[in-house]
Amino acid sequence: MSAGAAEAELRLRPHLSGLSLPVAIVQDPNDATVQFVVELGGRIRVVQNGTLAGDFLDLRGVVLAGGERGLFSIAFEPAFPPETEPSGRFFVCFTGAGGGIVVARFRRSAANPLVADMTSRMDLRWPDGRRFIPHPENNHNGGHIVFGPDRYLYIGLGDGGAGNDPPHNAQNPLTLLGKMLRIDVNVPDADLNGYQVPPDNPFADGFLPSTTKAVLKEIWSFGLRNPWRFNFDDVARGGSGALLIGDVGQGQWEEVDFEPPASGGGRNYGWRNREGNHSNVTSLPPAYLPLTDPIHEYNTAPAAARRSPAGTSIAAPRSGPSSSAATSSPTSCRSASGRSRSRSIRSRARPRRSICASTPPRSAVPASSATLARSASTRAASST
Numbered sequence: 034m035s036a037g038a039a040e041a042e043l044r045l046r047p048h049l050s051g052l053s054l055p056v057a058i059v060q061d062p063n064d065a066t067v068q069f070v071v072e073l074g075g076r077i078r079v080v081q082n083g084t085l086a087g088d089f090l091d092l093r094g095v096v097l098a099g100g101e102r103g104l105f106s107i108a109f110e111p112a113f114p115p116e117t118e119p120s121g122r123f124f125v126c127f128t129g130a131g132g133g134i135v136v137a138r139f140r141r142s143a144a145n146p147l148v149a150d151m152t153s154r155m156d157l158r159w160p161d162g163r164r165f166i167p168h169p170e171n172n173h174n175g176g177h178i179v180f181g182p183d184r185y186l187y188i189g190l191g192d193g194g195a196g197n198d199p200p201h202n203a204q205n206p207l208t209l210l211g212k213m214l215r216i217d218v219n220v221p222d223a224d225l226n227g228y229q230v231p232p233d234n235p236f237a238d239g240f241l242p243s244t245t246k247a248v249l250k251e252i253w254s255f256g257l258r259n260p261w262r263f264n265f266d267d268v269a270r271g272g273s274g275a276l277l278i279g280d281v282g283q284g285q286w287e288e289v290d291f292e293p294p295a296s297g298g299g300r301n302y303g304w305r306n307r308e309g310n311h312s313n314v315t316s317l318p319p320a321y322l323p324l325t326d327p328i329h330e331y332n333t334a335p336a337a338a339r340r341s342p343a344g345t346s347i348a349a350p351r352s353g354p355s356s357s358a359a360t361s362s363p364t365s366c367r368s369a370s371g372r373s374r375s376r377s378i379r380s381r382a383r384p385r386r387s388i389c390a391s392t393p394p395r396s397a398v399p400a401s402s403a404t405l406a407r408s409a410s411t412r413a414a415s416s417t
């Protein structure tokens with residue numbers, strides 16, 4: 034199928050209005066008529082039969098929102114074991130006071146499942162004893178959380194921010210930043226940490242492979258920059274259970290990483306040593322080899338700046354404004370402060386023109402990058 038044919042099958046129309054910076058929509062696992070919309074500012078809003086129906090959770094008093102910071106995601110705990118009733122517990126991820134990343138557990142109200150029980154909040158406690166993950170900069174928070182087919186909670190964390198990951202966090206085995214985490218939250222409410230490390234996590238023995246270097250056992254994979262959205266190919270809908278991760282590049286190469294089902298984890302996706310399929314900052318070595326390149330990358334650099342790895346100019350896209358025009362548009366969006374997130378907003382915002390009223394005309398985006406951006410964001414964000 035040609036790219037043109039694939040695009041022709043996509044039709045967008047407004048579904049809902051009245052939202053502020055919606056960044057995720059999640060189906061209620063118990064009620065097909067209900068979805069939850071996560072707003073970056075700190076609210077999770079109920080949509081019932083296609084209509085806004087009130088707040089499920091309002092964390093505006095505790096979420097530090099602005100720029101790329103805010104409330105990122107919600108994930109409902111699956112039943113353990115599957116034939117039992119769901120626990121009513123759910124998890125959210127947000128920026129807390131001071132900029133740290135918080136993963137908090139709540140429970141739905143017993144009296145009204147469309148309202149969260151605010152008194153049930155419990156912030157997970159991480160290996161350093163804190164109930165947040167320190168995150169120095171405003172950008173690259175990651176913050177998506179998804180239950181995998183194995184019913185473990187996967188948490189995507191950005192590299193801590195700034196350009197080119199100055200502390201080399203994504204390759205540091207002793208920080209959770211720049212990693213995908215995998216934890217087992219099927220623990221009693223009274224558990225002090227709120228999770229345990231699955232015994233089959235790739236670094237569950239606490240050492241990098243074939244070394245005596247310590248590593249945090251919560252880590253599932255290394256080398257991510259800002260895995261803003263990821264998801265599993267839904268087994269319940271005939272999917273394979275594979276993991277697809279949308280990750281942003283520094284200035285040129287955005288990527289989609291693919292992890293086959295039952296991979297066992299432990300992959301190193303390469304950031305900051307690699308940007309897409311290309312060498313990037315190599316002054317410090319990666320934590321370990323091999324590095325796994327993406328299954329797909331796309332070039333976001335302005336056409337005039339595009340160079341092949343060997344320094345040869347790459348042909349500019351067809352006539353029309355360069356991709357820089359397309360990526361400059363989202364800076365007019367209210368929250369778009371970081372370039373990588375700006376693009377995320379543009380991609381996601383296309384169906385929601387209320388967020389970003391002046392999205393570029395179709396012709397303003399080079400055909401290839403526009404197609405790939407949508408394809409990647411659709412796949413990466415399909416969980417929500």
Ligand SMILES: [Ca+2]
Pocket residue numbers: 256280288302303304307308309325326327
């Ligand atoms: Ca990579």
